[in-house]
Amino acid sequence: MSSGRFARVIGGRPAYDKAQIVPILPVCMAARDGAGIPLLGRDRIDVMQTIPRPSKFSLLAVICIAALGLGLRAGTAQEVTLSAPNAPEAVIDRLRRDALLLRQGDEADVRSGADITAAARADYGRLIGVLYEAGFFAPVISIRLDGREASEISPLSPPASVARVEIIVQTGAPFRLGQAQIAPLARDTDLPVGFATGQPANTALLRDATQAALLGWQNIGHANAVLSHQRIVAQNRDAVLDVDIGLAPGPVIRFGDLLPIGQVRMQPARIAAIAGLPSGEIYSPTALNRAEARLRDTGAFGAVALSLAPAKGDNSADVTAIVEEAPLRRLGFGAELASDAGIQLSAYWLHRNLFGGAERLRFDLAIAGIDDIQSGDKIDTTLSARFDRPATFGPDTALSLEAETVILREPSYRIEGARIAGGLTHRLSDQITLSGGLGLEFSRIEDGLGRRDLTRLTLPLGLIVDRRDAVLDARRGSYLAAELEGFGLFGASSGARITLDGRRYWPLGAGRATRLAARGQIGGMIGADLADIPPDDLFFSGGAGTVRGQPYRSLGAMQSGLASGGRGFLGLSAELRHDLGESRFGLVGFADLGGISAEAWDIDGTTWHSGAGIGLRYTTPFGPIRVDLATPTSGTAAGRDLFVYIGIGQAF
Numbered sequence: 001m002s003s004g005r006f007a008r009v010i011g012g013r014p015a016y017d018k019a020q021i022v023p024i025l026p027v028c029m030a031a032r033d034g035a036g037i038p039l040l041g042r043d044r045i046d047v048m049q050t051i052p053r054p055s056k057f058s059l060l061a062v063i064c065i066a067a068l069g070l071g072l073r074a075g076t077a078q079e080v081t082l083s084a085p086n087a088p089e090a091v092i093d094r095l096r097r098d099a100l101l102l103r104q105g106d107e108a109d110v111r112s113g114a115d116i117t118a119a120a121r122a123d124y125g126r127l128i129g130v131l132y133e134a135g136f137f138a139p140v141i142s143i144r145l146d147g148r149e150a151s152e153i154s155p156l157s158p159p160a161s162v163a164r165v166e167i168i169v170q171t172g173a174p175f176r177l178g179q180a181q182i183a184p185l186a187r188d189t190d191l192p193v194g195f196a197t198g199q200p201a202n203t204a205l206l207r208d209a210t211q212a213a214l215l216g217w218q219n220i221g222h223a224n225a226v227l228s229h230q231r232i233v234a235q236n237r238d239a240v241l242d243v244d245i246g247l248a249p250g251p252v253i254r255f256g257d258l259l260p261i262g263q264v265r266m267q268p269a270r271i272a273a274i275a276g277l278p279s280g281e282i283y284s285p286t287a288l289n290r291a292e293a294r295l296r297d298t299g300a301f302g303a304v305a306l307s308l309a310p311a312k313g314d315n316s317a318d319v320t321a322i323v324e325e326a327p328l329r330r331l332g333f334g335a336e337l338a339s340d341a342g343i344q345l346s347a348y349w350l351h352r353n354l355f356g357g358a359e360r361l362r363f364d365l366a367i368a369g370i371d372d373i374q375s376g377d378k379i380d381t382t383l384s385a386r387f388d389r390p391a392t393f394g395p396d397t398a399l400s401l402e403a404e405t406v407i408l409r410e411p412s413y414r415i416e417g418a419r420i421a422g423g424l425t426h427r428l429s430d431q432i433t434l435s436g437g438l439g440l441e442f443s444r445i446e447d448g449l450g451r452r453d454l455t456r457l458t459l460p461l462g463l464i465v466d467r468r469d470a471v472l473d474a475r476r477g478s479y480l481a482a483e484l485e486g487f488g489l490f491g492a493s494s495g496a497r498i499t500l501d502g503r504r505y506w507p508l509g510a511g512r513a514t515r516l517a518a519r520g521q522i523g524g525m526i527g528a529d530l531a532d533i534p535p536d537d538l539f540f541s542g543g544a545g546t547v548r549g550q551p552y553r554s555l556g557a558m559q560s561g562l563a564s565g566g567r568g569f570l571g572l573s574a575e576l577r578h579d580l581g582e583s584r585f586g587l588v589g590f591a592d593l594g595g596i597s598a599e600a601w602d603i604d605g606t607t608w609h610s611g612a613g614i615g616l617r618y619t620t621p622f623g624p625i626r627v628d629l630a631t632p633t634s635g636t637a638a639g640r641d642l643f644v645y646i647g648i649g650q651a652f
Helices: 056-069 089-098 113-134 203-218 268-275 285-297
Strands: 044-048 079-083 140-145 164-170 176-183 226-235 240-248 254-261 301-308 316-325 329-338 342-351 360-370 380-389 397-410 413-427 432-447 450-466 477-489 495-508 514-527 557-559 562-564 568-579 585-597 607-618 625-632 643-648
Touching (some): 079 089, 203 226
Antiparallel strands (some): 044 226, 226 240, 413 432, 432 450, 450 477, 568 585, 585 607, 625 643
């Protein structure tokens, strides 16, 4: 240690509210250098006390914290160096990222000495926070501006300019936990595994342990559990951190009423019905979070925040729901381009709150196969209207009504049809959804079997298990969708269509930049004569949704001597996705395999084709923009043809 002046910083993180307990309160202290001399001449230092008494050091702490929150421009100088002898490389990297003095600004923007001095004062607290997170609780930090310690420079008389900045960090030894105690604990409380004597100590571990202990009490109804005392003592000589945290569980709280605030058009009774708060039952953070999620999922609100009001004399507590209604109407457009299927355009109009109860009314128009506008011979058109009402039969059950007309012009068939349907959707949990309904369909069909009219009653059932971390661009997790649609024709045979769609996502390596995505699809049509099945209910393979690199719906089957879709389908896809550094761009390599059979579940009779390619992704707030180039890897055109697919969102 040099003989000059230096700043020792103890503490370093601002206090949070009781929902985000940080077990280390901010204290900034300055002392004189002394080689080998323990901090403030003591072998044992109190890093945190329950209520620090005001002192001259408290004033300095306030100054440190205020500087952190000022949002001052990072100071730059002609020369800025950081040295941290014997510090782990990861800690050095984090120090460099967090130091305001090391952040590069506009080279043409001249920083004043006052700016640099303010940034230096703020950096004491920022750097000590990094070191505490890494488990170093007895560091020495010196920030010198042209040889002067920044903490010794009065903020009222900063230098006019600064030419040289030196940041010197001595981490000291990494600390381990000595005493590790949090009490009392609720039954079934799971503290972090690392919260034990002899384990590495750091502030993240202390926060996690404290939060887990509080959550344990909250999970059994003690909503107002708080810290009763906390004492964290760092023993420098042994590099040991003793932790003693006490909890005050408080009484068991029951839910009162939901009190909405901020609604304009939304009916308060409907807000309460949608939230489904279990009034009269014992408080549960899970129940509170789920009520908030139900309101948010309606799409009728731009913002939703639920909070527990102070408890009443009977130990019940009302819940305040602060809401901000989203704009009532929305108009949207979409487009996709595939070199084999042409341009696909879509548009919709949406009303989010039709009658004041979060009822949604949506009209959709989709036009597909636009590769020959003049003839219009291959253009498909779909027009639909859908009405959704949440919380129709309980908070987790929604009603939907739908009407649709379609005109499909495919090479092997043409369909003009209409459909009306109604159904219920029930959420078993945040991840599992069940659906069921009843529909009536009319179709006028022209294909190899001639011209015919079909009228049928449908009974669709569905199950979705969604454990993805993100819907638009999943990086880990899984997704499963299962559908069973039974149908009965008036005066004809009946049958059922079964489909399964499973997806899995794995991050590769330590980071999240590279991940593997896989998809499996299987489908089967059982029962019903060929003439009683609408051609679009049969299975085809090829194109963006199945096998990229193969022409759109190019693989079908021969049934009754006619070329048609198959009764069985199997599809496999895999993608390797990689983000390009800190940019918004990413690269994808993919391979697809698809098979069609004349009969359902007939693997031996399945005909296969495949494709592969590369793609580019550009991340946007509404999902990644997708550009894929694919070529066949089977058939006579293998490696010769090239197909282009452009759209929004990942392929799956």
